[in-house]
Amino acid sequence: MNYFSLVATHSDIDLETVARLSVGASQVASSALQDSPALTGAVALATCNRFEIYGEAASEADIEAARASIISAISAQSGLPKSKVSDSFTTMTGHEVPRHLFSVSAGLDSAVVGEREIAGQVRRALIESQGVGTASGGLVRLFQAASRTARDVGAQTALGARGRSIVSVALDLAADLSSTGDLAEKSVVVFGTGAYAGATMALLRERGCTDISVYSPSGRAESFVATRGGTALTGEMLPAALTRADIVIGCSGSEQRVSADDIRKLREGVDRSLVIVDLALSHDFDPAVDSVDNVELITLESVRLAAPEEQAESLRQAGELVSTAAASFQERIASRSVDASIVALRKHTQQVLDAEMARVRAQHGCTAAAEEVEFALRRMVRQLLHVPTVRARQLAAEGRQDDYTAALEALYGIEPEDTAEAAPQQSCPVSDGAQARAETA
Numbered sequence: 001m002n003y004f005s006l007v008a009t010h011s012d013i014d015l016e017t018v019a020r021l022s023v024g025a026s027q028v029a030s031s032a033l034q035d036s037p038a039l040t041g042a043v044a045l046a047t048c049n050r051f052e053i054y055g056e057a058a059s060e061a062d063i064e065a066a067r068a069s070i071i072s073a074i075s076a077q078s079g080l081p082k083s084k085v086s087d088s089f090t091t092m093t094g095h096e097v098p099r100h101l102f103s104v105s106a107g108l109d110s111a112v113v114g115e116r117e118i119a120g121q122v123r124r125a126l127i128e129s130q131g132v133g134t135a136s137g138g139l140v141r142l143f144q145a146a147s148r149t150a151r152d153v154g155a156q157t158a159l160g161a162r163g164r165s166i167v168s169v170a171l172d173l174a175a176d177l178s179s180t181g182d183l184a185e186k187s188v189v190v191f192g193t194g195a196y197a198g199a200t201m202a203l204l205r206e207r208g209c210t211d212i213s214v215y216s217p218s219g220r221a222e223s224f225v226a227t228r229g230g231t232a233l234t235g236e237m238l239p240a241a242l243t244r245a246d247i248v249i250g251c252s253g254s255e256q257r258v259s260a261d262d263i264r265k266l267r268e269g270v271d272r273s274l275v276i277v278d279l280a281l282s283h284d285f286d287p288a289v290d291s292v293d294n295v296e297l298i299t300l301e302s303v304r305l306a307a308p309e310e311q312a313e314s315l316r317q318a319g320e321l322v323s324t325a326a327a328s329f330q331e332r333i334a335s336r337s338v339d340a341s342i343v344a345l346r347k348h349t350q351q352v353l354d355a356e357m358a359r360v361r362a363q364h365g366c367t368a369a370a371e372e373v374e375f376a377l378r379r380m381v382r383q384l385l386h387v388p389t390v391r392a393r394q395l396a397a398e399g400r401q402d403d404y405t406a407a408l409e410a411l412y413g414i415e416p417e418d419t420a421e422a423a424p425q426q427s428c429p430v431s432d433g434a435q436a437r438a439e440t441a
Helices: 015-021 025-035 060-078 082-088 096-105 117-132 137-156 158-162 166-177 195-206 221-228 238-244 260-266 287-291 300-306 312-364 368-397 401-412 429-440
Strands: 003-009 039-046 050-057 090-093 187-191 211-215 231-233 247-250 274-278 295-298
Touching: 003 015, 003 060, 003 096, 003 137, 015 050, 015 060, 015 082, 025 039, 025 050, 025 060, 025 117, 039 060, 039 117, 039 137, 050 060, 050 096, 050 137, 060 082, 090 096, 096 117, 096 137, 096 312, 117 137, 117 195, 137 312, 158 312, 166 195, 166 247, 166 274, 166 295, 166 300, 187 195, 187 238, 195 211, 195 221, 211 221, 211 238, 221 231, 238 260, 260 287, 287 295, 295 300, 312 368, 312 401, 368 401
Parallel strands: 187 211, 187 247, 211 231, 247 274, 274 295
Antiparallel strands: 003 050, 003 090, 039 050
16 A cells, blocks of 8 residues: 655644644545545544644555645645645655554654544544545555554553543643632633534533533534533623633634733733633634733643653553554555455466366367366466465565565566456366365365
């Protein structure tokens, strides 16, 4: 499989640039696939601190053209120059791709190491891509393997037991900055109805908070609170809720950004402190709100700096699980890629055998002598194919399946794409018996 990935994360570039790149992320894969035959599949993964595109090219030689089509699509959606887009991404190919995605899905590449939300985001990225038809079969297998790896890391290491997440660390910070650390006493307003908003609601409930209001710029607050609890806010209700709030958590990433002047006016005459937690990649709040009196701002960067370090042993165990899973996945993919060559060789030899038996039957008919000839030929073919088949598996395990394919083409003119069914062979009762005897011999 000719996998590649374009990766832009908090580790390499600023979050503002990540946010700009991810504008229109849901349309990037479809647009790139329409524009380039070199690209056979694409899945976009956009989270609060990363934007990654996983692609599959028609061939290894097509990877650069497929990458270029994705860069063009991102440029068109984001409005950024192609050169800026290209420079913002790290490109991975080959074995680097599953190793990176498995690490991401397990939370090892997150601002909060071991975070649990990312596994769900990886799973949803695949589901959404399947829904719009951009996920190739190879990418489906890649993402499904990543999800299995994340489950294994969660079940077999202490990372899963700790249950840390970006949201949980942000709420810890909010509690520390509040006049009292007890969230049960706080009035909280949540912006957004997506995955992070859902995780926020669940954690607030776990910590005893009952005074929760939800505002959705897209108008989905009513349906959101219907299954999660809380009070849905309309645009008219929002100012009053912000005036009385102790904590405001932004998870929507909408184009409507609350300004510092808005907060200053709403909080005028209010002597209680307000903690604003902005978890949206594209910011629900102007960073300048931090300058307003009695207002504390927590950003994704604040969360990253405050995240506790994991124990070395937990990270070692998780890293080993990811490495083993990535290596196993590569072996399976290599084995699958050589299957077509094995099938092509078997069909070639079968066609030669059928042609020879047609001549025998033309001369001797369906006789016992013809059956004995066919029995001997089938046994010989099986023995001749044994070593090439075993060798094909060995070369695939070594990552040298292309050597096997090239050898078949050089020696026999066989290509894996030559998978058309052989013409139906003439048969007779005795020849059927010869085949059965050869298969059991």
